[in-house]
Every structure is written in C-alpha cells, then in structure tokens.
Amino acid sequence: MTATGARPTTPTLDEVAVLAGVSRATVSRVVNDSPRVSPEARRAVEEAVATLRYVPNRAARSLVTRRTDTIALVLSESNTQVFSDPFFASIVRGLSERLADTDLNLVLLAARGESEQEKIGRYVRQGHVDGVILMSLHSDDLLPDILAGAHVPVVLSGRPLDGRPVAYVDADNAGGAAAATRHLLSLGRRRIATITGPLDMVAGLDRLAGYRAALADAAPPGVPELVAEGDFTEAGGLRAMTRLLAEAPDLDAVFVASDPMAVGALQALRAAGRRVPEDVAVVGFDDAAVAATCDPPLTTVAQPLGEMTSLMVELLLDQIEAGERAVGTRVCGTTLVRRASA
Numbered sequence: 001m002t003a004t005g006a007r008p009t010t011p012t013l014d015e016v017a018v019l020a021g022v023s024r025a026t027v028s029r030v031v032n033d034s035p036r037v038s039p040e041a042r043r044a045v046e047e048a049v050a051t052l053r054y055v056p057n058r059a060a061r062s063l064v065t066r067r068t069d070t071i072a073l074v075l076s077e078s079n080t081q082v083f084s085d086p087f088f089a090s091i092v093r094g095l096s097e098r099l100a101d102t103d104l105n106l107v108l109l110a111a112r113g114e115s116e117q118e119k120i121g122r123y124v125r126q127g128h129v130d131g132v133i134l135m136s137l138h139s140d141d142l143l144p145d146i147l148a149g150a151h152v153p154v155v156l157s158g159r160p161l162d163g164r165p166v167a168y169v170d171a172d173n174a175g176g177a178a179a180a181t182r183h184l185l186s187l188g189r190r191r192i193a194t195i196t197g198p199l200d201m202v203a204g205l206d207r208l209a210g211y212r213a214a215l216a217d218a219a220p221p222g223v224p225e226l227v228a229e230g231d232f233t234e235a236g237g238l239r240a241m242t243r244l245l246a247e248a249p250d251l252d253a254v255f256v257a258s259d260p261m262a263v264g265a266l267q268a269l270r271a272a273g274r275r276v277p278e279d280v281a282v283v284g285f286d287d288a289a290v291a292a293t294c295d296p297p298l299t300t301v302a303q304p305l306g307e308m309t310s311l312m313v314e315l316l317l318d319q320i321e322a323g324e325r326a327v328g329t330r331v332c333g334t335t336l337v338r339r340a341s342a
Contacts, residue, residue, distance in 0.1 A: 011052035020048035070105045071316060072129045074120060076136045076143060077112055085232065085260060086288040091135065091157065094309030104130075114142060121146035131316045133157060139200040153319030155312050158202050159329070167319065169311045169330045173203050173285075176301035176334030177210025180255045180283040183299070183336055185218050189253035189281055193226035195240040195265060197257040204229075207257040207285060226251055230261045237264025245272050253281040253342070259288040262298055266341070281342035296340035304332050 013031075017024045022041050029037050030045040037045075048054070073095060075088060092108065099106055107129065111117045124132060124147060132147055135157030144164065147154050156168035177194075184192050194211045197204030208227070215223050226248045228240035237256060241264065244251060256262035262284030266276060274280045276296055284291055287302035308330075315328045 011054040013054075016045065016048045016052055016054050019052060020044040067320075068128060068130050069103050070107055070129045071099075071131045071133065071313075071320075072107050072109050072120075072124070074132055074134045074143065075108070075110045076117070076134070076138060076141050077110060086290065087232075087258070087286055088136075090288070090305050091309060094305055095133070095313065098310050098313045111143070117142045117146060121150060124152050125150045130320050131155070133312050133316060137161065137201065138198065151325070153316055153325055155316045155319075157308070157312060159331075161200075161202050161205075165327045167315045167326060167328045169308050169315065169332070170202075171303040171308065171332050172334050173206035174210035174213065176285060176303070176336075177207040177255065177257070178214040179210075179334070179336050180285065180299075180301050181211045181214035182217075183338075184253040184255060184281055184283060184342060185214065185223075187253070187281055187342065190223055191226065191248060191251040192223065192253040192255065193228070193244045193248060193251045195228050195230045195237055195244070195254060195256045195261050197230060197232050197261075199229055204232075204257060211255055230257065232258045232261060234260045234264040234267075237261025238268045239264075241265035241268035242272075245269075245274075251280065254283075256282065256284050259284040259286045259291045259298060259300055262300070262341075263290055263294050266294060266296075266298075276341050283336075283342045287337050291337070292339070299339045299342035300337050302335045302337050304334075308332050 013024055013027050017027045020027065022044060026037060026041050027045050030042050073092065095106055109120050111120050120143065129152070131153035133155050134143060134147065137144070137156065137158065139161050144160065144166070154166060156166055159168050159170045160166055181192060192215065194208065196208045199205055199208070212225065215225060226244060228244045230236040230240040237260065240261070241254065244254065245268065254265060256265050262282055265282060269276055269280055276282055282298065284298045284300040287300045291298040291300045311330045318328065319326050
C-alpha cells in the first residue's frame with residue numbers, strides 16, 4: 001500500500017517504453033518474441049521490464065499472436081475410466097512435467113459420448129487451444145474428423161485405426177505382447193491364454209496380434225489360442241479370467257493386455273484356488289505402479305511413458321510453431337520387466 005492507502009498501479013506497456021527509450025511497438029515486439037528488434041533495443045526493454053516488474057497482458061498478447069498458450073489433452077473415455085486407470089494418470093503427470101518449464105498450460109478434456117465429442121470440437125474451433133493431444137481412441141470416435149475440420153495441430157497417442165495421415169506417438173504394442181508371450185513359452189507353458197484390451201482400440205488389436213504372432217512361431221506347433229476380451233479395467237480382468245478358467249480349466253499361463261486387468265485376473269485365479277506362478281503364470285502390460293505392489297508382484301511389459309509424452313509435446317509444438325498440421329510419427333520400444341508372477 002502507498003502512503004495514501006491506494007494500491008500501487010500495475011506497470012503499463014507505455015511506461016516500459018518510456019523507461020527503455022523505445023517506442024510502444026518495439027516493446028510489444030520484444031514481449032511477443034518478434035525477431036524484428038535490434039539486440040540493443042531488446043536489452044533495453046528487458047531491463048525496463050525487470051525494473052518495473054512488468055507482466056504482459058496475456059489477453060492482449062493473444063490478440064497479436066493468435067496464441068492461447070494452452071494445449072488440450074483429450075481422452076476419449078468416461079470420467080470413471082480416466083480417473084481410475086493409472087495409465088492415464090501417468091500420461092497427465094508426464095505431460096505436466098514436460099510443460100512445467102514452458103509458458104504452456106494443459107487442460108484435460110474427457111469425452112466418450114457423441115454430444116461431448118461435438119462440444120469439444122466447438123471448444124477447439126472457437127480458438128481456446130493451440131493444439132490437441134488425443135488419446136484412447138475407439139473405432140467409432142468422431143473426434144479425429146471433428147479436429148481435422150478445425151484445422152488445429154493434433155498429435156495422437158497411438159497410431160490411428162484407419163491409417164489416416166496424422167502425427168502420432170505409439171509404443172510397440174505388438175512387439176511387447178509377443179515378447180511377453182515368448183517369455184511364457186520359454187517357461188515351458190503350453191496352454192497360454194490372453195485377456196485382450198477392447199478390440200475397437202489399436203492397443204487392444206496390436207497386443208492381441210503380438211500374442212498370436214508369438215504362438216504361431218512357437219515350437220511345437222499347434223499351440224491353441226485361448227482369448228477373452230477385456231476392457232482395460234480390474235473388474236473386466238476378473239470377469240475375463242473367470243470366463244477363461246471355465247472354458248479352459250487346464251490353462252497354465254495368461255498374457256493380460258493391461259496391469260489393472262492383470263490384477264483382476266490374479267483375484268480370479270486366487271478365488272479358483274490356482275497358485276501364481278506355480279499353476280498359472282501371469283504377465284501384464286504397462287508396468288503401472290500396482291505391478292510392483294500386487295501379490296505376487298507382476299511380470300509386465302513396460303512402456304517408456306516419459307519418452308512418449310515428451311515426444312507428443314515435441315511433435316505438437318513443431319506444428320504450432322510452423323502454423324500447420326504435419327505428419328510425424330514415433331514408435332517407442334517396450335521392455336519386459338520380470339517379477340514373481342512369471
């Protein structure tokens with residue numbers, strides 16, 4: 001407070017210009033990172049900004065740059081799935097950490113139904129975000145077409161189901177699933193089942209393909225497929241494992257396409273009196289935190305989520321800076337993490 005009790009005024013662009021001895025336009029160009037400023041003028045403005053503790057008006061800046069400094073993470077799932085699955089939490093944490101040292105803000109939007117997807121499309125078209133990271137796509141999702149029509153930079157987490165030309169970052173889901181299945185075969189298991197992810201999602205399809213490829217290459221030939229579809233949830237894993245035990249009581253191993261489903265599968269095996277790994281070996285996918293703490297600790301396939309989130313931001317920022325959509329793709333390798341369940 002001043003001596004008169006009035007609040008001190010916020011420094012203005014004009015005051016910065018007077019102190020720096022330059023025009024108001026020059027201050028604006030420095031604040032908005034324009035290259036059309038001499039080094040001397042830039043240094044004078046930066047010193048004036050520091051002296052006055054001037055904070056740029058973000059609303060005014062956005063009118064000049066047409067940038068919001070905001071990107072959206074759009075999850076095509078229900079709120080229940082988004083906030084219960086540790087995979088999504090890991091992605092949000094990774095993106096937040098990657099953006100911590102930038103001026104960019106992250107907004108989280110969840111939409112499973114058609115009306116919610118259309119609402120997100122309107123939000124994006126109205127210019128509220130500079131770009132979108134889109135993940136957890138299902139085959140019936142409208143968002144890829146909606147966002148294409150909005151002409152906004154987009155990066156997908158996972159390759160597109162329809163093969164459309166769009167930037168994406170993915171894990172080697174098929175390779176990781178094949179490695180998990182080969183590991184079970186190397187342990188001498190021959191009645192190997194799988195609990196898939198949703199088969200309207202690329203991760204579910206690719207992990208099933210990897211399981212099948214490993215079985216097809218197995219010796220001796222003719223190892224039968226035992227497949228139950230799951231939904232990437234713990235409850236879904238329990239239901240699918242119960243179904244598999246009813247259909248194939250002599251199974252001796254199971255590759256489960258996500259760690260939460262694997263936890264559910266362990267519950268079903270315990271309820272049926274099956275010992276893990278003595279009677280049934282279990283391998284999951286994701287290397288979520290629960291994999292190391294469940295009973296027994298879970299052998300699983302790790303995805304490099306830190307690398308993947310960093311690449312998603314990199315590809316998106318490249319598009320934002322270029323002012324156009326571009327197709328860049330990255331596929332990251334996976335690693336088998338061995339623990340007591342297999």
